[in-house]
Amino acid sequence: MIGKETTAGRATKFTFLGLWLLFSVFPLYWIAVTSLKAPGDIFSFPIAYWPERFSLENYRGLFGKADFGTYLVNSLVVATVAGAVATAISTLSAYVLARFEFRTKSALLMAALVTQMIPSFIALGPLYLLMTDLRLVDNRLGLVLVYIAVCVPFCTVMLRGFFENVPDALEEAAMIDGLSRFGALVRVLLPVMRPGIVAAFIFNFVNCWNELFLSVTLMNSDGTKTVPTALNGFISSFNIDWGSMSAAAVLTIAPTMILFAFASRHIVQGLTSGAVKG
Amino acid sequence: MPAASTGSPATAPLKSSAPPSGSGGAPRRPGAAGGRRRREFTTRRGLIVAAFMAPAAVFVAIFTYYPMIAGSQMAFRNWNLSDLTDTSWVGLKNFRDVFTDPAWGTVAGNTLLWVAGSIVPQLVIGFAIALWLRRRFRFRGLYQALIFFPWAISGFLIGILFRWLFNSEFGVVNDVLQRTGLIDEPIAWLADPRTAMVSVLIANVWYGVTFFAIMILAALQSVPDELYEAAALDGAGKARTLFQVTIPYIRTTLALTVLLRVIWIFNFPDLIFGMTGGGPNDETHIVTTWMIKITQQGDYGKASALGLLVVAVLLVFAVFFLLATRERQATGGRGAGRRGAGERGVWA
Numbered sequence: 001m002i003g004k005e006t007t008a009g010r011a012t013k014f015t016f017l018g019l020w021l022l023f024s025v026f027p028l029y030w031i032a033v034t035s036l037k038a039p040g041d042i043f044s045f046p047i048a049y050w051p052e053r054f055s056l057e058n059y060r061g062l063f064g065k066a067d068f069g070t071y072l073v074n075s076l077v078v079a080t081v082a083g084a085v086a087t088a089i090s091t092l093s094a095y096v097l098a099r100f101e102f103r104t105k106s107a108l109l110m111a112a113l114v115t116q117m118i119p120s121f122i123a124l125g126p127l128y129l130l131m132t133d134l135r136l137v138d139n140r141l142g143l144v145l146v147y148i149a150v151c152v153p154f155c156t157v158m159l160r161g162f163f164e165n166v167p168d169a170l171e172e173a174a175m176i177d178g179l180s181r182f183g184a185l186v187r188v189l190l191p192v193m194r195p196g197i198v199a200a201f202i203f204n205f206v207n208c209w210n211e212l213f214l215s216v217t218l219m220n221s222d223g224t225k226t227v228p229t230a231l232n233g234f235i236s237s238f239n240i241d242w243g244s245m246s247a248a249a250v251l252t253i254a255p256t257m258i259l260f261a262f263a264s265r266h267i268v269q270g271l272t273s274g275a276v277k278g
Numbered sequence: 279m280p281a282a283s284t285g286s287p288a289t290a291p292l293k294s295s296a297p298p299s300g301s302g303g304a305p306r307r308p309g310a311a312g313g314r315r316r317r318e319f320t321t322r323r324g325l326i327v328a329a330f331m332a333p334a335a336v337f338v339a340i341f342t343y344y345p346m347i348a349g350s351q352m353a354f355r356n357w358n359l360s361d362l363t364d365t366s367w368v369g370l371k372n373f374r375d376v377f378t379d380p381a382w383g384t385v386a387g388n389t390l391l392w393v394a395g396s397i398v399p400q401l402v403i404g405f406a407i408a409l410w411l412r413r414r415f416r417f418r419g420l421y422q423a424l425i426f427f428p429w430a431i432s433g434f435l436i437g438i439l440f441r442w443l444f445n446s447e448f449g450v451v452n453d454v455l456q457r458t459g460l461i462d463e464p465i466a467w468l469a470d471p472r473t474a475m476v477s478v479l480i481a482n483v484w485y486g487v488t489f490f491a492i493m494i495l496a497a498l499q500s501v502p503d504e505l506y507e508a509a510a511l512d513g514a515g516k517a518r519t520l521f522q523v524t525i526p527y528i529r530t531t532l533a534l535t536v537l538l539r540v541i542w543i544f545n546f547p548d549l550i551f552g553m554t555g556g557g558p559n560d561e562t563h564i565v566t567t568w569m570i571k572i573t574q575q576g577d578y579g580k581a582s583a584l585g586l587l588v589v590a591v592l593l594v595f596a597v598f599f600l601l602a603t604r605e606r607q608a609t610g611g612r613g614a615g616r617r618g619a620g621e622r623g624v625w626a
Contacts, residue, residue: 017407017421020407024424024428025424025427026450027443027484030442030443030450031439034442042448043448047448047450047453092330092331092333092334093333095330096327102323110596111343116538116541116542117588117589117592117593117596118342118545118585119545119547119565119569119584119588121547121566121570121573122349122569122585123342123346124345124349125345125573125578126344126348145337148337149341149342156334181326210432210433210434211432212432212551213547213570228434228435231434235438235552240441245438246442249439252435253431259430260426260430261427
């Protein structure tokens with residue numbers, strides 16, 4: 001395939017890959033370990049890479065004092081609904097962009113690209129006023145609507161790539177067999193596309209779950225805050241409580257990592273195609 | 279499934295490369311189709327396009343484009359929370375305020391450093407990882423999944439994570455460096471502007487390498503083995519094969535990935551916001567974090583002017599982006615044989 005590997009080459013390769021793996025994983029390990037230390041041990045010296053005693057004190061504090069459970073539920077609801085609706089909407093537009101030629105197509109793609117260049121801060125003021133008029137400030141529905149708009153452009157482009165990996169002949173054959181265009185889309189194309197659609201949903205979910213600035217602007221009250229907004233509250237105080245912060249970080253990262261563990265396979269699979277090529 | 283009988287009226291072409299006003303239809307379209315029939319077909323096709331595009335267009339128009347355009351015009355108005363009675367048109371005053379601000383030089387320099395200092399290591403390390411992952415080995419899938427994890431974390435949280443690692447008293451970075459004898463005294467990483475900038479760059483490289491690795495790996499798998507066999511027959515060494523076979527073949531993917539990442543990194547305040555908040559003394563601000571600070575001070579006019587500058591700079595990159603894409607279409611593109619997804623433009 002790509003020439004023979006020498007022993008020295010293999011050694012270099014695996015040393016490098018190993019070091020990178022360590023570098024990738026260590027920060028996550030470290031935040032998890034910090035979160036499991038008793039509050040007093042976090043600032044002990046020398047630093048303990050493996051704590052002598054484990055404690056759930058930091059986690060208890062989050063749910064006692066800070067009502068972190070509500071934030072988690074808010075984030076979960078908003079990210080799930082927005083992610084699902086955005087994926088559905090994007091599937092439609094991606095299908096059209098992959099399978100049809102029309103005059104405004106390149107303009108639409110350009111419009112999608114421009115959304116990636118806009119610093120969200122330029123839109124925050126007017127968006128806040130708009131949401132005030134719609135009475136959707138401090139309302140989870142309001143955040144869902146905004147997040148859908150945030151997700152749709154990239155998700156459309158991503159799904160378009162997946163659609164283009166499926167040969168046209170698949171639908172043509174289905175249509176010759178008597179299915180309508182819509183029937184062919186629903187009964188033949190979408191099942192084949194499932195890994196791509198799942199990957200797109202997870203991507204959207206993670207993006208909404210992680211979004212900070214829009215949520216900080218639109219969700220002020222304690223009952224509607226999302227997780228990133230709460231974390232932002234933790235660091236605006238002068239001294240960071242690293243115990244609570246680490247525990248909150250673990251609770252924020254864990255769900256997205258679990259989802260990405262599944263999605264990464266789909267995304268890589270989709271990119272490297274093969275799997276969906278009939 | 280039965281073989282497609284070409285020319286059957288049911289074989290409505292799924293795609294046509296001709297403009298909609300033209301005779302729309304794939305080559306196998308029966309030549310006998312009359313004008314009326316053709317127009318009906320075009321109308322129906324137009325309806326499908328419109329109906330399927332509508333939901334996406336409506337959401338993006340209302341919640342992205344409307345606020346963006348409304349926000350842009352603030353750049354030309356006096357729009358300050360300290361005095362909202364006067365929101366008159368002030369022309370280019372806000373832009374002048376940006377360029378005459380003493381922090382502007384630092385911010386502009388930091389932004390360039392932030393983009394270049396993130397992109398280059400991400401690309402080089404990502405490329406190396408992709409090359410090494412190309413050959414199968416045990417646990418390769420697990421390895422990929424593990425190094426993919428940073429991508430699942432928000433930039434803001436990555437900032438917090440690395441703020442803890444680079445903590446001057448209880449941070450792991452100082453501890454490791456002291457234990458290995460590389461430094462004698464703990465370094466106050468985030469308190470000194472120069473080391474603070476290095477620290478945020480390290481955090482961003484940690485975050486972004488995987489994306490390059492995945493994109494490049496995908497592209498590498500589209501390179502035909504015959505090319506490598508031919509190169510080997512010619513006696514080309516590793517380096518020559520890399521520069522004369524691999525890189526030229528995946529050049530489009532490389533260009534597109536780099537440009538897309540430039541746009542994202544340029545416009546990515548989250549990590550710095552979480553890690554240093556722009557400090558110490560505003561020394562690690564990039565354009566977008568500075569924009570946050572100005573917004574928090576209430577000067578929406580000046581912040582919007584800054585935002586428009588960002589969009590303008592990024593549009594220049596987009597032009598390069600589209601040119602790179604056009605080149606791809608000229609040298610093959612669709613229909614000229616199937617190519618790997620990595621060889622396909624992401625946006626066009």
